Amino acid sequence: MEKLPFDELVNFEKLASLGSSYDVKLDPSFMPRLSEACVKVLNPVEAKFKFYVDMHGLNTIEGTVKAELSFICQRCSKEFNKVIESTFVSTCDEEKAQSLKMEDKLDIVDLEEDGSFNLIGFLEDCLLLEIPFITSHDEDSPDCVESKEDWSFGEVQTEQSENPFAALAQLKGQLKN
Numbered sequence: 001m002e003k004l005p006f007d008e009l010v011n012f013e014k015l016a017s018l019g020s021s022y023d024v025k026l027d028p029s030f031m032p033r034l035s036e037a038c039v040k041v042l043n044p045v046e047a048k049f050k051f052y053v054d055m056h057g058l059n060t061i062e063g064t065v066k067a068e069l070s071f072i073c074q075r076c077s078k079e080f081n082k083v084i085e086s087t088f089v090s091t092c093d094e095e096k097a098q099s100l101k102m103e104d105k106l107d108i109v110d111l112e113e114d115g116s117f118n119l120i121g122f123l124e125d126c127l128l129l130e131i132p133f134i135t136s137h138d139e140d141s142p143d144c145v146e147s148k149e150d151w152s153f154g155e156v157q158t159e160q161s162e163n164p165f166a167a168l169a170q171l172k173g174q175l176k177n
Contacts, residue, residue, distance in 0.1 A: 004024075004026070004030070004120075005022060005024055006022065006119060007119075008030075008118065008119065008120045008121075009112065009116040009117065009118055009119070010116065010117050010119050011115065011116060011117070012051070012059055012061070012092045012109075012111060012115075012116075012117040013059050013092070013115075015051035016051040016052055016053050016059035016060060016061075017053060017059075018051070019050070019051065019052050019053075020050065020051045021049070021050035021051070022047065022048070022049055022050070023047075023048045024046075024047050024048075025044035025045065025046055025047075026044055026045040026046075026047060026120075026123070027044055027045075028041035028044065028045065028067075030045075030120050030124075031045060031120070031123075031124040031127070033124055033128060034067065034069075034124050034127055034128060037128060037131055038069040038070055038071050038131070039069075039070040039071060039072060039079060040069070040070040041067055041068075041069055041070075042068040042069065042070055042081060043067070043068045045065060045066070045067045045123070045127070046065070046066045046067070047063065047064070047065045047066075047123055048063050048064055048065075049061055049062060049063025049064070049065070049088075049123075050062055050063060054091075056096070056100055056102065057093075057096065058091045058093045058096055058097060058100075058102070058106070059091060059092055059093055060089065060090065060091045060106070061088070061089075061090050061091075061109070061122075062088065062089045062090075063087075063088060064085060064086065064087045064088070065085070065086050065088075065123045065126050065127055066083060066084070066085040066086075067083070067084050067085075067127055068081060068082070068083050068084075069081070069082055069083075069084055069131075070082075071135035072135065073135065073136045073137050073144055074134050074135055074136050075136045075137065075144055076136075076137065076143075076144045078137075078143065078144070080137050080141075080143065080144075082135075084127055084130045084131060085130065086126035086127055086129065086130045088107060088126050089105075089106055089107065090106060090107040090108065090109045090122075091106045091107075091108060091109070092108070092109050092110075092111050092117065094108045109122060
């Protein structure tokens with residue numbers, strides 16, 4: 001396993017005060033849940049993000065994370081590749097964001113009990129949230145051709161059965177006699 005340029009657990013506030021920024025490629029082995037959510041992670045996960053203190057004094061992380069993944073199409077059952085990308089702007093200062101009425105503009109992230117932040121888990125969560133519920137080729141993709149020969153339909157009745165109401169009318173006629 002290759003070495004990370006940062007720890008898995010980081011001090012969010014310290015990195016924000018230092019204005020730390022990263023442009024890294026992460027080995028898929030660092031993201032086991034992402035690997036389980038697809039057939040295969042095809043390339044290293046690309047992440048570009050920075051920590052900073054914004055103009056309101058909020059400790060913030062902003063950036064993008066991108067991965068090329070392989071999925072099984074739910075329409076044609078063939079494997080296909082798709083690039084998943086997530087853009088994020090998040091803060092750990094929930095109370096301050098609420099007091100500034102900015103919680104709808106920023107995602108709020110939770111820190112561990114000791115104040116540390118699971119950076120790898122956060123990046124992995126961002127990607128997992130971008131995976132479609134139903135994985136399939138794009139709508140117009142020529143690679144996803146459903147074979148209509150496999151379709152099966154119910155058998156069509158060719159014989160006409162006797163009308164049940166005609167039998168009732170006949171019984172009614174017999175009762176009057």
